[in-house]
Amino acid sequence: MKHRYVGTDNWYKGNTHLHTTLSDGGKSPLEVVDLYRSAGYDFIAITDHWHAFHFEQELGKSASVPEDILVLNGIEIDGKDEMGHYYHVVALGDFQQMQLSEDLDSSIARLVGQDAYLILAHPYWSGNRMEDVRRYPFHAVEIYNHVAAWLNGKSLALPYWDDTLRYRDDLFGISADDAHLLPQHPGWKGGWIMVQADGLSTPNILKALRAGTFYATTGPSFHRIQTEGNKITCHTSPIKQAWLVGEGYFGARSVAADGSLFSDFSFTIEAGSQLARSSYVRLEIEDGAGKRAWTNPL
Ligand SMILES: [Zn+2]
Ligand SMILES: [Zn+2]
Structure with a gap:
């Protein structure tokens, strides 16, 4: 990163x-x-x-x-x-x-x-x-x-x-x-x-x-995007889901088990994983109305 x-x-x-x-x-x-x-x-x-x-x-x-x-x-x-x-x-x-x-x-x-x-x-x-x-x-x-x-x-x-x-x-x-x-x-x-x-x-x-x-x-906000080592921590406006998006089919998703909205999430890119090998990773979030926001490659 x-x-x-x-x-x-x-x-x-x-x-x-x-x-x-x-x-x-x-x-x-x-x-x-x-x-x-x-x-x-x-x-x-x-x-x-x-x-x-x-x-x-x-x-x-x-x-x-x-x-x-x-x-x-x-x-x-x-x-x-x-x-x-x-x-x-x-x-x-x-x-x-x-x-x-x-x-x-x-x-x-x-x-x-x-x-x-x-x-x-x-x-x-x-x-x-x-x-x-x-x-x-x-x-x-x-x-x-x-x-x-x-x-x-x-x-x-x-x-x-x-x-x-x-x-x-x-x-x-x-x-x-x-x-x-x-x-x-x-x-x-x-x-x-x-x-x-x-x-x-x-x-x-x-x-x-x-x-x-x-x-x-098109709607939601990233208030803070922190990257430290291989860990990404975010604070956002209330969202329904977040993805760490990589090359091809590589990616990860964060969502509340009961489907409720949340504002804090993190992803860790494990050494040797598909995302660690991806040529880029970016974040994408979606709010309750289906509106999305996208970071640039981290
Ligand atoms: Zn124009
Ligand atoms: Zn034009």
Whole structure:
């Protein structure tokens, strides 16, 4: 184990993917900032299609921008690789404006050249192949995309993540709204991440995103994740069950004998066991309503 979650106990709630009237969203950037702030979010990223958002240019001069929510700059691009496979990619960072382009390789190269944090968006919704996740230097993949539920029901994309983790254990799982706030798909507050960072600033949040010190959720919370030697101890919001998930069929489950909810559990990875031989282990929890949360590989 890499003992990923041993830093601060400051957790910041954020949504890394949303759209405004700068592309096909239903609300202006300022309305979106107000909405998420009122819902208790600590940060959001504005990631319009082919529009590199710049907070200072677009909202910095507005006196009515709330100060207690951090707004990250970002963009969403899409395009095809040389095999003709179609991708949507969310990038966080400060970018020059980009021209609409079908050529994914050159678009991604431009973003990487500007130090982007690259997220493969909704691969299941897009119809990506498993191997597509390994074709570009993604930092993270959306394992849950809330708005996909309105579009084709393909919100959950966990197999893409687990398949890739067999090859590289530094790909992180993100849960995001991809909110458009339109009458035909109004969904928001459905998927978010909780980031363990030293403070709420763009450098701190991006540093934590690069280090993977965050978890993804559609409801339940990890309050504490402790790893010591081969033992993992967790304190969470009330849950129905927890899994330690490894490669392939490797795993373990924790559940109360009488089916009641609980908030504390631990797993020990015995030397020589399947989980000890697994190329990665991650935690997954489920609450009484069936909502789930996922840590990054520990
Ligand atoms: Zn998209
Ligand atoms: Zn989107």
